Structure formats: C-alpha cells, structure tokens
Amino acid sequence: MAAITSKAFMPFGRINVPCFVKYNCLNRATYATSLPENVSTRNKGPPGRGVKGARREAGQPRAEKMEFDQDWTAVYPAATPFRPSSVPLPVRMGYPVKRGVPPEKKGNLELIKIPNFLHLTPVAIRKQCEALKPFCTEWPSVLDSEAKCDQHFPIKVESTDYMSAGQSVRNPEARIVHLKVKVSSLNLDDHARKKMLKLARERYCKDTDVLTIKTDSCPLRQQNSDYAMYLLTVLYHESWKTEAWEAEKTVADMEEYSWEDSPSQKNILDTLVRMKAEGEGEGLHEELLGRREVQEYKDSVTRLKIEGESESTMLQYSQAVKKVLNL
Amino acid sequence: MAALMTLGREFFSLTGMLAGISHLGRKGSCVCRCHRKCPTIRSHLPLTSSSCFHTATVFSSTASSITVTEEPDSLLQKVSLLVKGHDRAVLDSYEFFATTAAKELGITLDKVHEPPKIMERFTLLKSVHIFKKHRVQYEMRTHYRCIELSHITGCTAQVYLEYIQRNLPEGVAMQVTKTAMEKVPEHILEPMWKDEPSAAQ
Numbered sequence: 001m002a003a004i005t006s007k008a009f010m011p012f013g014r015i016n017v018p019c020f021v022k023y024n025c026l027n028r029a030t031y032a033t034s035l036p037e038n039v040s041t042r043n044k045g046p047p048g049r050g051v052k053g054a055r056r057e058a059g060q061p062r063a064e065k066m067e068f069d070q071d072w073t074a075v076y077p078a079a080t081p082f083r084p085s086s087v088p089l090p091v092r093m094g095y096p097v098k099r100g101v102p103p104e105k106k107g108n109l110e111l112i113k114i115p116n117f118l119h120l121t122p123v124a125i126r127k128q129c130e131a132l133k134p135f136c137t138e139w140p141s142v143l144d145s146e147a148k149c150d151q152h153f154p155i156k157v158e159s160t161d162y163m164s165a166g167q168s169v170r171n172p173e174a175r176i177v178h179l180k181v182k183v184s185s186l187n188l189d190d191h192a193r194k195k196m197l198k199l200a201r202e203r204y205c206k207d208t209d210v211l212t213i214k215t216d217s218c219p220l221r222q223q224n225s226d227y228a229m230y231l232l233t234v235l236y237h238e239s240w241k242t243e244a245w246e247a248e249k250t251v252a253d254m255e256e257y258s259w260e261d262s263p264s265q266k267n268i269l270d271t272l273v274r275m276k277a278e279g280e281g282e283g284l285h286e287e288l289l290g291r292r293e294v295q296e297y298k299d300s301v302t303r304l305k306i307e308g309e310s311e312s313t314m315l316q317y318s319q320a321v322k323k324v325l326n327l
Numbered sequence: 328m329a330a331l332m333t334l335g336r337e338f339f340s341l342t343g344m345l346a347g348i349s350h351l352g353r354k355g356s357c358v359c360r361c362h363r364k365c366p367t368i369r370s371h372l373p374l375t376s377s378s379c380f381h382t383a384t385v386f387s388s389t390a391s392s393i394t395v396t397e398e399p400d401s402l403l404q405k406v407s408l409l410v411k412g413h414d415r416a417v418l419d420s421y422e423f424f425a426t427t428a429a430k431e432l433g434i435t436l437d438k439v440h441e442p443p444k445i446m447e448r449f450t451l452l453k454s455v456h457i458f459k460k461h462r463v464q465y466e467m468r469t470h471y472r473c474i475e476l477s478h479i480t481g482c483t484a485q486v487y488l489e490y491i492q493r494n495l496p497e498g499v500a501m502q503v504t505k506t507a508m509e510k511v512p513e514h515i516l517e518p519m520w521k522d523e524p525s526a527a528q
Contacts, residue, residue: 079494079496114414114416114417115417115496115497115498115499117420117421117424117496120420120424120494122427125424125427125428125431126431128428128490129428129431129432129490130431132432132486132490133432134393135393135482135486136432136433136480136482136483136486136487137400137480137481137482137483138433138480139402139478139479139480139483140402143402143478146404149402149404149478149508152510153402153404153508153509153510154510154511155508155509155510155511156404156506156507156508156509157506157507157509158504158505158506158507159504159505159507160502160503160504160505161502161503161505162500162501162502162503163492163495163500163501163502163503164500164501165497165498165500185511186511186515187515187516187517187518192518229512232515233512233514233515236515236518237518237519237520240518240519240520241520
C-alpha cells in the first residue's frame with residue numbers, strides 16, 4: 001500500500017523492494033519530481049499497486065488454518081466488523097440473484113453492516129463473568145419474599161436511565177423520580193391518615209393503598225429524590241397536626257358513609273316509634289337500635305351507599321326493610 | 328437488622344477488565360448513579376482469569392485490590408431493561424447475551440418478553456413539484472425486548488449494567504428502570520408534635 005512510508009525501509013538500505021512501495025528508498029527526501037529507477041516508468045495509471053506481474057499473492061485465508069479447539073476469544077476479543085477470512089463459517093447473506101443463492105461471505109457488505117456478536121460467544125461471556133464475579137455482592141437471604149421486602153423497606157424509589165446513540169449523552173427524562181410508599185406502613189392514626197389522603201388527592205391509589213410522589217422539578221436526579229423525601233416528610237407531619245378549622249368538617253367532607261346521626265337512622269327510628277303504641281317514652285330509641293332487624297337495616301343501607309346500586313344490594317335492602325316493618 | 332446491611336464494594340471501572348474494548352467513543356454510559364463515587368482507577372484490576380484474553384491494550388498488572396467499604400449497599404427490588412432496535416435478529420442475540428450473563432453472575436431473571444413492535448408510517452409526495460397523486464410511503468419499525476431482573480444489590484446491578492451497556496450493539500437503544508428499596512427514615516417514624524394534644528376528629 002502506498003501508505004507505507006519510506007522511513008520504515010531506511011535500515012535496509014537499497015533493497016529492491018517489490019513494487020508495492022511507491023517511494024524510493026534511495027532518496028531520503030521523497031520529492032515527487034525525480035522518478036526513481038527501479039520503479040517502472042509504466043506507472044501511468046492511478047496510484048496503487050505498481051508493476052503488474054510482480055504482485056504479491058494474497059495468502060491463504062486464516063479461516064482455513066484454524067483448528068476446532070482454538071481459542072475463539074483470541075480471534076474476536078472485542079466488537080469488530082465481520083472479517084470473512086477470519087470466520088470459518090460458510091455464511092451467505094443477501095437477496096439471491098434470479099435462480100441463484102444469496103451471495104457468499106467474501107466481499108459481502110451486508111455481513112459487515114449488521115452488528116455481529118462473534119465476540120460474545122458463550123465461552124467468552126463465561127470468562128468475562130468469571131472476572132466480574134469478585135465485584136458482585138449477594139442479595140441478603142433473609143429477604144426472600146416480596147412481603148418481607150415490603151415490611152422492612154416500605155419506601156420504593158424508581159428512576160430510569162436512558163442510553164441511545166445520538167448527539168448528546170444526556171436525556172432530560174432521566175431526572176424524573178417516583179417515590180412509592182404504602183400508607184399502611186407509616187405510623188398514622190385515623191385522623192392523620194384521612195388528612196394525608198385528602199392532601200395527596202390523586203397521588204393516592206385506593207386499590208393498592210400506594211401513595212406515589214412524582215418529582216421532576218429539579219434538574220438532577222439526586223435533587224429530585226431528596227425533594228420527594230422532603231415532600232413525604234412534610235405530608236406526614238402536617239397530617240398529624242389538627243387545625244382549628246378542621247372542626248367545621250361537614251357531612252359532605254366525610255370520606256366514608258356513617259349511619260349514626262344520618263337522616264336514614266332518624267327516619268327509621270321515627271317510623272318505628274310511630275308504629276308502636278303511644279305512651280312508650282323516649283328511651284325507646286336505644287332499645288330499638290339494639291334490635292336485630294334495625295342492625296340489619298343499618299348494614300344494608302351502608303352497603304348500598306358504599307357499593308352503589310346492584311342486584312345483591314337492592315335485594316338485601318328490600319329484605320331488611322320487610323323485616324323491620326314486619327311486612 | 329445486621330443481616331440486612333450488606334457491605335458495599337468499591338467498584339472499579341471496567342475499562343481494562345473487558346479486554347481490548349476499543350469503544351472509546353461509546354457515549355451511552357448513563358449508568359445508574361451510585362450513592363458513593365466510583366473512582367476510575369484503571370490499573371488496579373485482577374488479570375488472573377483474563378490472562379487467556381488477547382489484550383489489545385496493555386495494563387500494568389498490579390496486585391488485585393478490591394476494597395470493601397462499610398457503607399451499606401443499596402437494594403434494588405426490580406430492574407427492568409427495555410431494549411429497542413430496528414432489527415429483530417440483533418435483539419434476539421442481545422437477549423441471549425444478557426440472559427446468559429445474568430445466569431453466570433447469579434442474578435434472578437423474572438420475565439423476558441417481547442412487547443409488540445411499533446411501526447411508524449408516513450406518506451410523502453414522490454415528486455419535488457406537483458404530481459399530488461403520486462406519493463411514496465415510508466415506515467420505521469421499532470422492535471422491543473424487555474428483560475426484568477429482581478432482587479439485586481446495588482453493586483451487582485452496577486457491574487451487570489455496565490457490562491451489558493458496554494456491549495450494546497450499534498443502532499440499539501436501552502432504557503433501564505430501577506426500583507430501589509429504602510427504609511422509612513427516622514424523621515417519619517414519629518410525628519413532631521407528639522407532645523401537643525391533638526383534638527380528636
């Protein structure tokens with residue numbers, strides 16, 4: 001190749017180097033003006049191989065000299081493009097010509113274009129993993145089930161890394177952090193729990209009892225995770241506080257339906273009192289509440305309010321009403 | 328619990344470990360951020376089992392020094408790898424590589440599945456000027472592969488992910504979603520205003 005400089009041949013003096021060295025060894029300064037003698041004057045064509053006929057033969061491809069039990073990791077130690085002379089496989093790739101077969105591997109561009117995994121044979125993977133094993137640590141055997149993990153480590157912090165070829169390594173979505181915690185694992189009493197869920201609003205999922213805090217306002221992931229932890233702390237401590245205006249909580253603000261002191265209770269008790277003969281007195285209310293039919297009525301009404309109207313709830317309600325009113 | 332505090336290992340960069348990796352231009356190392364900094368010392372690497380490698384780069388093989396620090400290791404409940412590419416065969420091979428490496432390193436594989444491919448198509452005019460009736464259509468196919476690992480320590484995850492990411496083939500993108508487990512911090516265990524009488528609801 002013309003790329004070999006003349007300096008490499010200096011120590012050898014005036015050797016009649018075969019034609020593939022373009023520059024003369026005699027002249028130390030390789031000027032383009034003087035044509036050397038031992039290069040043929042026929043060299044009018046594009047610069048490349050010199051004299052025809054004195055060409056060096058291409059040797060046997062390496063693939064033919066390979067043994068079965070050679071060390072393949074020495075042939076392909078790292079990710080390199082496909083070399084047809086180094087791979088002893090009769091691979092064919094490409095769209096076949098008419099009534100023909102796909103082209104062979106020699107000079108096949110399709111095989112060079114596609115990424116190959118010749119450097120990641122199972123043997124190579126095993127060797128590399130053996131070398132990596134000292135850096136790994138073991139998972140503690142105590143935490144073998146999900147339940148135990150949730151019990152000891154209830155807070156989960158989720159984050160995502162992105163990796164792709166592009167003009168920039170950074171991905172702005174990598175700063176987003178999700179903090180998930182089961183509300184039942186925090187130390188909260190009844191009032192604190194209700195207040196926390198009211199403050200969290202749509203961040204709380206009722207089915208799974210998980211509070212999710214998503215932070216993306218800071219530019220770095222560490223900042224976002226610190227901010228999420230700070231939000232959780234503030235939420236926790238605020239929910240334990242009781243403000244003066246919380247005493248003004250109305251029935252419309254209540255999270256669950258409670259039958260006591262509800263219009264339904266008043267109605268049924270008034271109805272039952274009026275059904276009974278007069279002269280019984282006001283102590284009848286507690287007595288009525290203790291009766292089994294009234295309790296059943298209370299259960300059916302509560303279930304109706306919580307679950308909504310369906311076949312089973314309506315049936316239960318009708319049966320309870322019949323029993324209470326002795327129909 | 329003392330049993331749960333695993334010792335963290337100071338993690339040295341794998342630059343010299345994976346022999347002859349010549350991808351100096353490999354840009355995508357958005358590796359997971361560790362709690363501690365990871366010093367990139369290249370010469371302190373054990374070359375014991377890798378001596379049969381053909382090392383393209385020459386390192387001075389000093390004595391192997393793996394320091395074990397007292398800092399507790401982070402625990403990852405789930406690591407989900409989503410690999411995207413245009414060629415399904417490349418993703419097949421990569422999945423084989425990732426699963427084999429996970430088995431060798433002793434990482435539990437949860438699920439390995441293939442989400443359905445997404446084809447983005449659009450229609451353009453064939454000609455530079457006029458000829459509205461003649462169009463040409465292009466499409467881009469993105470194939471996916473999802474590998475889910477569970478119950479890994481922070482150190483192992485870092486080792487595995489760096490190994491996987493350094494061998495990511497060209498034209499393939501990856502997203503790694505990590506779920507780290509943490510204890511409830513001390514400032515959330517008890518409310519601050521415990522001494523004040525709180526009015527019952």
